[in-house]
């Protein structure tokens with residue numbers, strides 16, 4: 001047995017970070033593909049995760065660290081902006097809520113937003129749970145010449161039943177709508193994250209849930225991101241996945257949701273499957289994954305649904321069977337992995 005500190009599990013434990021993790025990626029802004037500067041800032045962690053154990057699919061608590069105070073958050077932000085090269089879009093991820101004062105103090109939050117505006121960014125995207133979207137917090141995101149702030153919120157599903165039983169999100173659709181309305185009233189953008197195929201739903205139910213959620217959030221979101229499930233460490237979803245009782249969605253399901261979903265909303269629809277093509281992310285047979293992922297990315301950066309046309313592979317029939325058989329069997333078991341056990 002490995003001694004504490006020498007085993008893999010101990011190596012993977014979070015440590016206090018003094019520098020933000022950064023990268024650059026493509027983003028669509030005013031109809032043009034531009035670069036976005038992304039900062040991943042470590043905080044004390046998501047309040048919902050600390051008070052309730054968190055959402056069933058979320059392993060972000062593994063990335064937080066209890067001793068991270070506001071001065072360290074400021075230092076991480078400053079280090080992350082050293083690599084800023086004038087990208088028109090800046091995204092801040094903090095594995096929780098940017099607007100939660102227990103995670104990021106109001107003073108540091110104000111400083112971060114105003115510094116980004118001073119740098120000349122035209123769009124800033126941050127993330128929050130709806131309960132932290134208050135008039136006071138949102139006021140800090142407004143009044144910048146040339147820069148609009150967007151708040152991304154994880155609705156996951158517009159069904160209260162699915163969100164509560166399959167995700168354990170801890171807020172209602174009405175709570176989400178109230179926050180979205182407040183953002184709209186104050187001129188802040190609202191981006192909605194939807195979770196494709198929460199646990200305990202069959203493939204067909206997952207697709208149907210995502211489509212009805214796209215339609216239900218059409219009125220309140222300027223942008224909807226369809227996030228296919230990815231299996232994160234130390235989560236309930238990982239436990240099911242390891243027991244072969246859960247399969248991440250097929251990429252064909254993502255394509256179906258984007259194609260049909262485009263007819264249900266005027267909001268910008270996008271998807272960037274985390275761990276796409278891998279067993280822990282949305283995947284097909286292995287032969288066609290790269291091609292399908294490329295088409296999804298092209299669609300997300302253009303909004304042109306024809307980018308998803310003409311995709312085919314022998315595994316499409318297997319996906320169609322999975323769409324029907326899961327319901328017939330009343331089961332979400334990953335039958336193929338069980339068969340190959």
Ligand code: SF4
Nearest residue numbers: 046049054055058096
């Ligand atoms: S998904 Fe968001 S709200 Fe849920 S536990 Fe993770 S960080 Fe918190």
Ligand SMILES: [Zn+2]
Nearest residue numbers: 285288313315
């Ligand atoms: Zn295939």
